[in-house]
Amino acid sequence: MDIAILSRIQFAFTVSFHILFPAFSIGLVTFLTIMEGCWLKTKNPLYYRICKFWTKVFALTFGMGVVSGIVMEFQFGTNWSGFTYAVGNVLGSLFTYEVLTAFFIEAGFLGVMLFGWDKVGPKLHYFATCLVFVGVTLSAFWILSANSWMQTPDGVVLKDGRFIADDWLHIIFNPSVIPRYFHMLLAAYITTGFVITSVSAYYILKQVHLDFAKKCFSFTLAALTILVPVQIYVGDSVGLEVHRNQPIKTAAMEGVWNTQRGAPFLIFAYPDMTLQKNLFALKIPKGAAFINTHNWDGKLVGLKSVPRADQPFVPFVFYAFRIMVGLGLLMLLVVFTSLWLRFRKKLYDKRWFLHICTWIAPIGFIAVWTGWVTAETGRQPWVVYNHLRTDYSASHVNLYHVITSLALIVIVYGIIFGYFYFKFLFKILRAGPEIKLESYDQPFTYLVGSRTEQKK
Amino acid sequence: MTYLIMGWGAIIALCILMYVILDGFTLGAGILLPFIRKDEDRDIVFSSVLPNWDGNQTWLVLSGASLYGAFPTAFSTLLPTLYLPLILMVVCLLFRGVTFEFRLKAKAHNKRKWEALFTFGSIAAAFLQGLLLGTFVKGFGSDIHYLVVPAYKWLTPFSITTGVSVIFGYALLGATRLIGKTTGELQEKYYKLAKVAIVIVALFMVAISIWTPFVDPTINSKWFNPARMPYLAILPIVTGIVFIWCWIAIDRRHEYWPFWLSVTMFICAYIGFGYSSWPYIVPHAITIWQAASPRYALAFTMVGAVIMIPVLMFYTFSSYRIFKGKIKNVIEY
Numbered sequence: 001m002d003i004a005i006l007s008r009i010q011f012a013f014t015v016s017f018h019i020l021f022p023a024f025s026i027g028l029v030t031f032l033t034i035m036e037g038c039w040l041k042t043k044n045p046l047y048y049r050i051c052k053f054w055t056k057v058f059a060l061t062f063g064m065g066v067v068s069g070i071v072m073e074f075q076f077g078t079n080w081s082g083f084t085y086a087v088g089n090v091l092g093s094l095f096t097y098e099v100l101t102a103f104f105i106e107a108g109f110l111g112v113m114l115f116g117w118d119k120v121g122p123k124l125h126y127f128a129t130c131l132v133f134v135g136v137t138l139s140a141f142w143i144l145s146a147n148s149w150m151q152t153p154d155g156v157v158l159k160d161g162r163f164i165a166d167d168w169l170h171i172i173f174n175p176s177v178i179p180r181y182f183h184m185l186l187a188a189y190i191t192t193g194f195v196i197t198s199v200s201a202y203y204i205l206k207q208v209h210l211d212f213a214k215k216c217f218s219f220t221l222a223a224l225t226i227l228v229p230v231q232i233y234v235g236d237s238v239g240l241e242v243h244r245n246q247p248i249k250t251a252a253m254e255g256v257w258n259t260q261r262g263a264p265f266l267i268f269a270y271p272d273m274t275l276q277k278n279l280f281a282l283k284i285p286k287g288a289a290f291i292n293t294h295n296w297d298g299k300l301v302g303l304k305s306v307p308r309a310d311q312p313f314v315p316f317v318f319y320a321f322r323i324m325v326g327l328g329l330l331m332l333l334v335v336f337t338s339l340w341l342r343f344r345k346k347l348y349d350k351r352w353f354l355h356i357c358t359w360i361a362p363i364g365f366i367a368v369w370t371g372w373v374t375a376e377t378g379r380q381p382w383v384v385y386n387h388l389r390t391d392y393s394a395s396h397v398n399l400y401h402v403i404t405s406l407a408l409i410v411i412v413y414g415i416i417f418g419y420f421y422f423k424f425l426f427k428i429l430r431a432g433p434e435i436k437l438e439s440y441d442q443p444f445t446y447l448v449g450s451r452t453e454q455k456k
Numbered sequence: 457m458t459y460l461i462m463g464w465g466a467i468i469a470l471c472i473l474m475y476v477i478l479d480g481f482t483l484g485a486g487i488l489l490p491f492i493r494k495d496e497d498r499d500i501v502f503s504s505v506l507p508n509w510d511g512n513q514t515w516l517v518l519s520g521a522s523l524y525g526a527f528p529t530a531f532s533t534l535l536p537t538l539y540l541p542l543i544l545m546v547v548c549l550l551f552r553g554v555t556f557e558f559r560l561k562a563k564a565h566n567k568r569k570w571e572a573l574f575t576f577g578s579i580a581a582a583f584l585q586g587l588l589l590g591t592f593v594k595g596f597g598s599d600i601h602y603l604v605v606p607a608y609k610w611l612t613p614f615s616i617t618t619g620v621s622v623i624f625g626y627a628l629l630g631a632t633r634l635i636g637k638t639t640g641e642l643q644e645k646y647y648k649l650a651k652v653a654i655v656i657v658a659l660f661m662v663a664i665s666i667w668t669p670f671v672d673p674t675i676n677s678k679w680f681n682p683a684r685m686p687y688l689a690i691l692p693i694v695t696g697i698v699f700i701w702c703w704i705a706i707d708r709r710h711e712y713w714p715f716w717l718s719v720t721m722f723i724c725a726y727i728g729f730g731y732s733s734w735p736y737i738v739p740h741a742i743t744i745w746q747a748a749s750p751r752y753a754l755a756f757t758m759v760g761a762v763i764m765i766p767v768l769m770f771y772t773f774s775s776y777r778i779f780k781g782k783i784k785n786v787i788e789y
């Protein structure tokens with residue numbers, strides 16, 4: 001086993017866990033910002049209960065995202081020193097901006113948002129919530145900007161094996177960042193939307209916390225009815241952008257081996273790397289050409305146009321893309337069903353629909369993860385597309401050190417995120433949104449009192 | 457260009473110092489937790505650090521990101537060289553962070569288990585940070601390179617000593633900080649712990665100060681330079697005065713002085729290590745001038761840093777203000 005492969009496994013493993021937490025927290029804080037706004041406007045205690053309940057889930061999830069993020073940051077240097085050496089002044093600067101403008105806003109106001117209900121007035125508390133929302137939204141932008149730069153590098157000059165920043169506007173707003181950023185943000189909202197839908201559907205099925213559950217259920221399904229079609233449209237523009245900038249990635253996604261016009265969409269196939277062709281293909285004629293170029297006779301570049309060594313591992317990209325698209329269509333089906341039920345005023349009454357909604361919780365996470373696999377394995381063998389190869393970027397550290405760290409990370413992550421996170425998440429969900437009545441009458445008493453006492 | 461590089465060096469130094477102080481007392485609270493027996497008291501300890509620990513860690517994230525952006529050569533050389541202790545350290549921080557969260561959610565009879573793990577994570581993270589410090593100060597060979605990492609000894613008597621000393625140092629910060637956050641019996645306990653900790657810290661500081669110039673000839677020639685001796689003598693003298701003052705402050709049961717004086721002791725030690733390493737960012741191999749990013753990148757990030765760091769300082773401060781004062785009750789969601 002060589003170090004580059006081990007480091008890739010370690011990176012893939014840590015990022016696979018990490019990406020799910022921010023995706024969930026971005027969506028949750030957006031939801032909380034809307035709900036707390038509703039509470040301030042209407043003074044309806046139901047919104048207050050919604051905020052208090054989902055804040056618990058947010059706090060747990062956000063903490064996981066922060067700690068797993070620190071591992072990611074140091075891992076760049078420990079395992080990918082060839083990469084950090086070459087791109088440091090470009091990507092390191094973007095990370096610096098991410099921390100300066102986003103992380104500190106999140107971290108600084110998170111304390112107030114979670115624990116400050118009785119320390120500050122409702123308006124200032126809402127201000128803190130809004131700033132946490134701004135923080136996470138900005139941090140998603142910076143990280144997507146850095147990642148998109150690796151897909152479509154721009155605004156740099158190459159000098160002595162390093163990328164030297166030359167034009168920051170072109171680096172930050174590189175050709176792929178805008179569609180990819182909105183694709184990711186929407187993915188985060190939708191992921192969270194389906195989780196909230198699922199929990200609410202579960203409560204409705206159990207006939208508990210009904211007013212709470214119906215409010216959340218109706219709101220998130222309405223939001224999803226708008227978001228899912230928009231996401232499909234944005235996803236389509238990402239597809240066009242990928243085809244324009246990374247044609248080989250498109251070829252891997254669609255299983256196109258030979259450059260051709262009017263390539264078919266493969267519903268199923270086994271892309272065989274050794275034979276360099278597809279086996280068991282089930283096709284829709286001209287489908288792939290239309291999807292990626294919006295022209296039935298559009299030309300797609302084939303994988304064989306580059307040497308074997310410059311091709312990504314096609315099955316990963318191919319299947320991950322299909323799973324993501326398939327889940328997207330499934331989401332569309334669910335939200336259209338909800339729309340139909342809503343018009344017939346039966347949204348909360350159909351048990352089969354509530355059952356589907358309960359089980360649909362992980363759909364967004366799987367779609368985010370497979371989308372990420374499509375984007376990142378589709379970029380291989382490059383770490384900076386067409387410029388810097390992944391296997392040249394790995395640090396030449398002691399092999400056994402990498403094995404040790406990988407084993408440690410797998411064990412710790414498996415226990416912490418794989419078991420305990422879910423254990424405590426389900427504990428919160430089972431306990432439900434009930435809060436003691438007196439704590440609503442005086443919402444700010446159950447916490448620490450010091451301000452009032454200081455005044456005395 | 458010189459100012460840009462110096463500026464970034466100063467910013468990173470400041471970020472690390474902020475991290476060491478802010479997360480130092482959080483880790484310290486964890487290190488001293490076994491001495492706190494009563495459940496109610498433990499709840500108070502957790503409540504005192506809970507609202508801010510995430511912000512504290514962000515200073516570490518900023519140190520890492522700035523080093524990556526401003527001195528990529530140093531980032532790409534130091535991190536793989538310190539591979540194992542560094543990964544272990546961040547995993548310990550991760551561990552410490554989640555035990556924090558999980559303890560809040562756990563059933564009463566399971567809280568103790570999470571607290572034990574929290575203490576373990578805190579001690580291990582503190583030790584590894586000290587170990588990394590010792591390895592860094594001792595320096596690296598000139599054969600160090602970002603791609604070809606020499607098998608480097610990070611487990612030396614010196615680095616183990618600095619590792620242990622940081623455990624006690626953080627314990628001192630934790631105890632003096634909690635003196636300000638508690639009352640009555642619990643506060644009295646922290647006064648006693650602080651008194652023990654400060655004596656041990658002083659012994660370690662003396663030992664390490666004597667030892668440091670002998671781990672590497674470059675450091676030796678810096679400290680035993682006759683022309684600079686009178687100026688250099690200021691540092692140990694100031695440290696000594698602060699130490700005695702801090703001890704008296706604890707003895708006289710001052711509430712806030714002990715913390716700020718402990719912080720001053722940390723700053724003195726920090727200046728000492730900084731002087732030993734200057735101008736190297738990878739000690740005795742790569743200087744900050746050699747490791748710096750090109751001008752355009754440094755200037756770009758400097759704009760953000762100049763605008764944002766005062767803002768960060770301001771709201772770190774105001775976030776602490778909101779949660780200032782004694783902890784009376786327990787924080788939960």
